[in-house]
Amino acid sequence: MTVAVEPYLRARRGEGRKLLVPYVTGGLGKHWLEVVRAVVDAGADAVEIGIPFSDPVMDGVTIQEASQRAIALDATPRSILMEAASLDVGVPLLVMTYYNLVLHAGLERFAAELAVAGIGGAIIPDLPLDELAPWAEAADEAGVETVLLAAPTTTPERVVAICERSRGFVYGVSLMGVTGERTSLAAQAGEMGARLKAVTDKPALLGVGISTPQQAAEASQFADGVVVGSALVRRLLQGGGPSEAADFIASVRTALDAG
Amino acid sequence: MSVPVRGGPVHLDPPGPEPTGLGRFADFGGRFVPETLVPALEELEAQFRTAWGSDEFRAEYAELLGSYAGRPTPVTECHRLSDRLGIRVLLKREDLTHTGSHKINNVLGQAMLTKRMGKTRLIAETGAGQHGVATATAAALFGLDCLVFMGAVDVERQALNVWRMQLLGAEVVPVTSGSATLKDAINDAMREWVASVNTTHYCIGSVMGPHPFPWMVREFQSVVGAEAREQSRAILGGADPQMVVACVGGGSNAMGTFAGFIDTDAELIGVEAAGLGLESGKHGAAIARGVPGVVHGMRSLFLQDEDGQVLEAHSISAGLDYPGIGPEHAALAASGRARYESATDDEALSGFQLLAETEGIVPALEPAHAIGWVAREAGHSIPKDTTVLITLSGRGDKDAAQVAERLTGERLQ
Ligand SMILES: Cc1ncc(COP(=O)(O)O)c(C=O)c1O
Numbered sequence: 001m002t003v004a005v006e007p008y009l010r011a012r013r014g015e016g017r018k019l020l021v022p023y024v025t026g027g028l029g030k031h032w033l034e035v036v037r038a039v040v041d042a043g044a045d046a047v048e049i050g051i052p053f054s055d056p057v058m059d060g061v062t063i064q065e066a067s068q069r070a071i072a073l074d075a076t077p078r079s080i081l082m083e084a085a086s087l088d089v090g091v092p093l094l095v096m097t098y099y100n101l102v103l104h105a106g107l108e109r110f111a112a113e114l115a116v117a118g119i120g121g122a123i124i125p126d127l128p129l130d131e132l133a134p135w136a137e138a139a140d141e142a143g144v145e146t147v148l149l150a151a152p153t154t155t156p157e158r159v160v161a162i163c164e165r166s167r168g169f170v171y172g173v174s175l176m177g178v179t180g181e182r183t184s185l186a187a188q189a190g191e192m193g194a195r196l197k198a199v200t201d202k203p204a205l206l207g208v209g210i211s212t213p214q215q216a217a218e219a220s221q222f223a224d225g226v227v228v229g230s231a232l233v234r235r236l237l238q239g240g241g242p243s244e245a246a247d248f249i250a251s252v253r254t255a256l257d258a259g
Numbered sequence: 260m261s262v263p264v265r266g267g268p269v270h271l272d273p274p275g276p277e278p279t280g281l282g283r284f285a286d287f288g289g290r291f292v293p294e295t296l297v298p299a300l301e302e303l304e305a306q307f308r309t310a311w312g313s314d315e316f317r318a319e320y321a322e323l324l325g326s327y328a329g330r331p332t333p334v335t336e337c338h339r340l341s342d343r344l345g346i347r348v349l350l351k352r353e354d355l356t357h358t359g360s361h362k363i364n365n366v367l368g369q370a371m372l373t374k375r376m377g378k379t380r381l382i383a384e385t386g387a388g389q390h391g392v393a394t395a396t397a398a399a400l401f402g403l404d405c406l407v408f409m410g411a412v413d414v415e416r417q418a419l420n421v422w423r424m425q426l427l428g429a430e431v432v433p434v435t436s437g438s439a440t441l442k443d444a445i446n447d448a449m450r451e452w453v454a455s456v457n458t459t460h461y462c463i464g465s466v467m468g469p470h471p472f473p474w475m476v477r478e479f480q481s482v483v484g485a486e487a488r489e490q491s492r493a494i495l496g497g498a499d500p501q502m503v504v505a506c507v508g509g510g511s512n513a514m515g516t517f518a519g520f521i522d523t524d525a526e527l528i529g530v531e532a533a534g535l536g537l538e539s540g541k542h543g544a545a546i547a548r549g550v551p552g553v554v555h556g557m558r559s560l561f562l563q564d565e566d567g568q569v570l571e572a573h574s575i576s577a578g579l580d581y582p583g584i585g586p587e588h589a590a591l592a593a594s595g596r597a598r599y600e601s602a603t604d605d606e607a608l609s610g611f612q613l614l615a616e617t618e619g620i621v622p623a624l625e626p627a628h629a630i631g632w633v634a635r636e637a638g639h640s641i642p643k644d645t646t647v648l649i650t651l652s653g654r655g656d657k658d659a660a661q662v663a664e665r666l667t668g669e670r671l672q
Binding site for chain 1: 281289290291292293294295296297298299436437442443446449450453454455456457550551552553554555556561563566567568569
C-alpha cells in the first residue's frame with residue numbers, strides 16, 4: 001500500500017514529532033529490504049531508497065561505493081522496484097535517483113512503475129526546477145510526489161518557487177557540498193532551515209552531511225526534521241545489517257525526541 | 260578579412276548563434292545540475308553573454324590569443340601526404356599554439372571570465388592532460404589557484420603532462436572512482452564545484468556540460484574555424500575546402516572548426532574513437548553507438564547499458580576516451596549537417612606514423628584519428644583530388660612514450 005508522503009509527514013509533525021528520513025541504497029546486499037524494515041521499526045518517518053547510478057555527481061565516496069557495489073550485485077532500477085513492492089512498512093517510501101535512469105526507462109513508465117511498487121515520492125538531485133516540467137507532469141499524473149531541493153546558494157525568489165513546486169516535503173541542502181559524513185553540522189544548516197520555514201508550511205527537512213544523533217538534533221531545531229544517508233550506509237558497507245542499522249537509527253530517533 | 264598571419268592580429272568572427280531556450284541545440288543540451296550550481300551557471304551565462312558582446316572583452320581576448328597563445332596558427336598544405344593519398348590535404352595547426360593544443364583558446368577565455376566574476380580558483384578535469392596543462396597555464400598567468408582532476412589510469416599514461424601541471428603550480432588529483440578515466444574526473448570536478456562554487460570556477464574543457472558551457476566553449480574555439488576558413492581560401496584560390504575533418508572527444512576542436520564552415524558548402528566530418536572496433540564494445544563512439552540520456556549536466560548521446568548506466572569508453576587516446584559527446588554535435592548529427600565517422604586505435608597509430616613520415620609533423624593521438632580516417636578513406640569514400648582540411652588539434656609529444664611502447668613493445672627509459 002502506497003503511503004502518500006506529504007499528508008503522512010504533516011500528520012507526524014502535527015504530533016510534535018521531529019521527522020527522520022533515513023536513506024538506504026537499494027540492492028546493497030541481500031538484506032536491504034530487512035534494513036528498510038528495521039529502520040522503520042527504529043523510528044523512521046519515511047525511507048529514501050537509492051536507485052544506484054553509475055555517475056552520481058551529488059554523492060560523496062560512501063554512497064558512490066554503495067552504488068557501485070549494488071550495481072556489481074546486479075541491482076537494476078527494475079529489480080529494486082520489484083523487491084520494494086513487497087515492503088509494506090506503513091510509512092511513505094521515496095526513491096532517490098538520477099535523471100538518466102528515469103529518462104532511460106521513459107518518464108511515464110518510470111512514474112507508473114513507482115506507483116505500482118508502492119513508492120509515493122521521488123528525489124532527483126540533478127533535475128532542478130528549470131528542467132522539471134516533463135517529469136513533474138508524468139509524476140503528478142501517476143500520483144508520485146516529487147521532492148525538490150533548495151541549496152544555500154539558492155536565491156530567495158527561487159526558494160519560494162521551489163517550495164511551491166515541491167511535493168511531499170522540501171529538502172534543504174544543509175551545506176555546500178555533496179553527500180558524505182562531516183565532523184560537525186555545517187554553519188549554513190541553520191540558515192537553510194530558517195529560509196525554508198519562513199516561506200513554506202510544507203514539511204521542511206535538512207539533509208546532506210548530517211552524520212550523528214547530536215547533529216540531527218541540532219539541525220532539527222531549524223527545520224521539521226532530517227535526512228540521514230551516508231552515516232547509515234557506511235555502517236552497511238562495513239558489514240552492518242538490519243540490527244546495526246536499527247541501533248543507529250534508534251539513537252538518532254532518541255536524540256530527536258529529546259530535542 | 261585579410262589572411263591571418265602568425266604573430267599578426269587575431270580576428271574573431273562575430274558571435275555565433277546562441278542555443279535556444281535553456282541551452283538547447285534542437286533536442287540536446289540543457290542544464291541538469293544539482294540546485295547548488297544553478298545560480299553560478301546563471302551568473303556565468305550572464306557574464307559570458309555580456310563579455311562576448313563587448314568590444315573591449317573581445318579585443319583583450321584576441322590580444323591574449325596573439326601575444327600569449329601564439330595565434331594565428333598557420334594552415335599547412337601537406338604536399339607529400341597529398342601525393343601519397345591522391346587528395347589535397349590542408350592542416351590547421353593547433354599543435355603550434357602555446358601548450359600545444361587547441362585547449363588554450365578556451366581556457367584563456369574562461370580565465371578572463373573567472374577574473375571578472377571575482378573568483379580566485381580554477382578547477383578542471385583532464386583526460387590526455389592537455390586541458391589540465393592549459394588550465395594550469397592560464398591559472399599561472401592570471402594568478403589563480405588551480406586543482407586538476409585526472410583519472411588514475413590517465414595519470415599513468417600521461418605522466419609527462421602530470422609533471423607539467425605540477426610545475427605550473429597546479430595540484431593534480433588522481434581520480435580512482437568508477438572507471439578512473441575522463442568521465443570520472445568530470446564527476447569529481449563537479450562534486451568539488453558543488454562544495455566550492457562561491458570562490459571557484461569550473462573550467463570545463465570541451466563543448467559539454469550544463470548550459471552555458473557547450474555554447475561558450477564553442478565560441479572560444481571558433482577562432483580555429485574562422486582562421487582556417489580565410490587561410491584555406493587563400494590557398495585554394497578563394498574556394499572552401501570540400502571536406503572539413505576533425506576528431507571528436509567532447510567535441511571542442513571539431514565544433515570550433517565547424518563554426519567557421521557551417522555557412523559554407525564544406526562537408527563537415529567528425530571522427531570518433533572506434534577503439535578496438537565498433538563491434539567490440541570497446542570504443543568511444545557516442546554518436547555511432549550512443550543513445551540519448553542526461554549525464555554531466557547535459558542531454559546528449561551517451562554509451563549506456565540497457566538500464567541507463569553509463570558505460571566505460573575505450574580509446575588509445577585519453578582525450579577521446581569519453582562515453583558522451585557535446586550536445587551541439589548530437590544536434591548536427593541528427594540534422595545531418597555534419598557526419599560522424601570513426602577510426603580505430605590501429606588506424607590512429609597509422610595516422611600518427613604517416614604524418615610524421617610524410618610531413619615531419621608528430622600529431623597527438625586524438626587528431627591522429629582524423630588523419631587515420633582520411634588516409635583510410637582517400638580514394639574510396641573521399642574521391643580523388645578532393646580538398647580536405649583537417650584540424651590538427653595538438654602535437655604528439657605527450658604520446659611519444661606510449662606509442663613507442665605500443666609499437667616496439669619496450670618502455671622508453
Ligand atoms: C590534442 C587533443 N585533441 C582533441 C581532444 C579531444 O577534445 P575535443 O573533442 O574537445 O577537442 C583532446 C582532449 O584532451 C586533445 O588533447
